[in-house]
Amino acid sequence: MEAELDELVQALRCLPGVGAKSARRMALHLLERDREGARRLSRAVDEAVARIGHCSVCRTLTSAETCSRCADPERDSRVVCVVESPGDVLAIESATDFGGRFHVLLGRLSPLDGIGPEELGLDRLEARLQAEGVEELILATNTSVEGEVTAHYLAEMAARHGIRTTRIAQGIPSGGELEYIDAGTLAHALSGRREY
Amino acid sequence: MEAELDELVQALRCLPGVGAKSARRMALHLLERDREGARRLSRAVDEAVARIGHCSVCRTLTSAETCSRCADPERDSRVVCVVESPGDVLAIESATDFGGRFHVLLGRLSPLDGIGPEELGLDRLEARLQAEGVEELILATNTSVEGEVTAHYLAEMAARHGIRTTRIAQGIPSGGELEYIDAGTLAHALSGRREY
Ligand SMILES: [Zn+2]
Ligand SMILES: [Zn+2]
Numbered sequence: 001m002e003a004e005l006d007e008l009v010q011a012l013r014c015l016p017g018v019g020a021k022s023a024r025r026m027a028l029h030l031l032e033r034d035r036e037g038a039r040r041l042s043r044a045v046d047e048a049v050a051r052i053g054h055c056s057v058c059r060t061l062t063s064a065e066t067c068s069r070c071a072d073p074e075r076d077s078r079v080v081c082v083v084e085s086p087g088d089v090l091a092i093e094s095a096t097d098f099g100g101r102f103h104v105l106l107g108r109l110s111p112l113d114g115i116g117p118e119e120l121g122l123d124r125l126e127a128r129l130q131a132e133g134v135e136e137l138i139l140a141t142n143t144s145v146e147g148e149v150t151a152h153y154l155a156e157m158a159a160r161h162g163i164r165t166t167r168i169a170q171g172i173p174s175g176g177e178l179e180y181i182d183a184g185t186l187a188h189a190l191s192g193r194r195e196y
Numbered sequence: 197m198e199a200e201l202d203e204l205v206q207a208l209r210c211l212p213g214v215g216a217k218s219a220r221r222m223a224l225h226l227l228e229r230d231r232e233g234a235r236r237l238s239r240a241v242d243e244a245v246a247r248i249g250h251c252s253v254c255r256t257l258t259s260a261e262t263c264s265r266c267a268d269p270e271r272d273s274r275v276v277c278v279v280e281s282p283g284d285v286l287a288i289e290s291a292t293d294f295g296g297r298f299h300v301l302l303g304r305l306s307p308l309d310g311i312g313p314e315e316l317g318l319d320r321l322e323a324r325l326q327a328e329g330v331e332e333l334i335l336a337t338n339t340s341v342e343g344e345v346t347a348h349y350l351a352e353m354a355a356r357h358g359i360r361t362t363r364i365a366q367g368i369p370s371g372g373e374l375e376y377i378d379a380g381t382l383a384h385a386l387s388g389r390r391e392y
Pocket of ligand 2: 266267
């Protein structure tokens, strides 16, 4: 195979769920049928990698110092929903009418992997709890073992500041990844949250 | 959603088989977990689009004037295998020990879509038949209606030059796309080719 084509096929395999056959199919599609789409893809990847970093307040992905949700004065800062990843924020936003604020951990507590409170920057969340008049912390970490451990740790942190915590309802299948749950189940889980 | 992230998700949807959910998942994966992979992908797409064109002899994808197969003096130029797309060349090369030459139509005859012999550059194939001492033309177009019509047209062209034609065996499911057939079926179909 030509070197540039081979490299394109290999590079496409960094995408999740793309094996050798799909990568070859994608590469040939781009070169034979959609070179304009290919150029657009390359530009979009470059722009995103160069500009998108993490919000200084909630740590979700954004190209600004502060993301659009944190900058929006209409959102209720008394309720903060804690999730593991930026994808969880997008999933909750598109599935529910949650109008509060978010905090993204960019991971979960996992002592065996050396991921503790410092690695997740939980001091920043604690500073928000003190500074922003938070009254309810919604624990929307995944229902995996690490997600539950993380939720437990966050509940203790909130308790020290006299803040109420809720946990999204266990309608989500055990061990499931929040980001890929269907909208109905997710909406149900958020509205059915209970005291933690 | 942030503009750059939204644009990346949209751009990823130009890939075949990638819907809204997969595109979002891919974009978040690149930004959260594999920025080096993202940069490599962008570079590979740019390089491939800038450098890869069509072989001046057989019309497959290549970054050179003449592809590596046409430039290889070891390949038997008395046997030419005609396929519809560069992906078919790769499929046959990886599934069989065919050691002859290829010709890529970059399409198939489809009068209803205004694709005739000129659009497929069949004059170039005819020139090869005359110039290269071809003794057998293997018709490996797809088994779709258009593929069969194309094979029939090519057989008549070869007959005018006194060249024997064979058709790859119909072990391939009717209407199937050659490019995505499993290796065993494809190898069987090539070795079982018969007089056309
Ligand atoms: Zn933010
Ligand atoms: Zn060639």
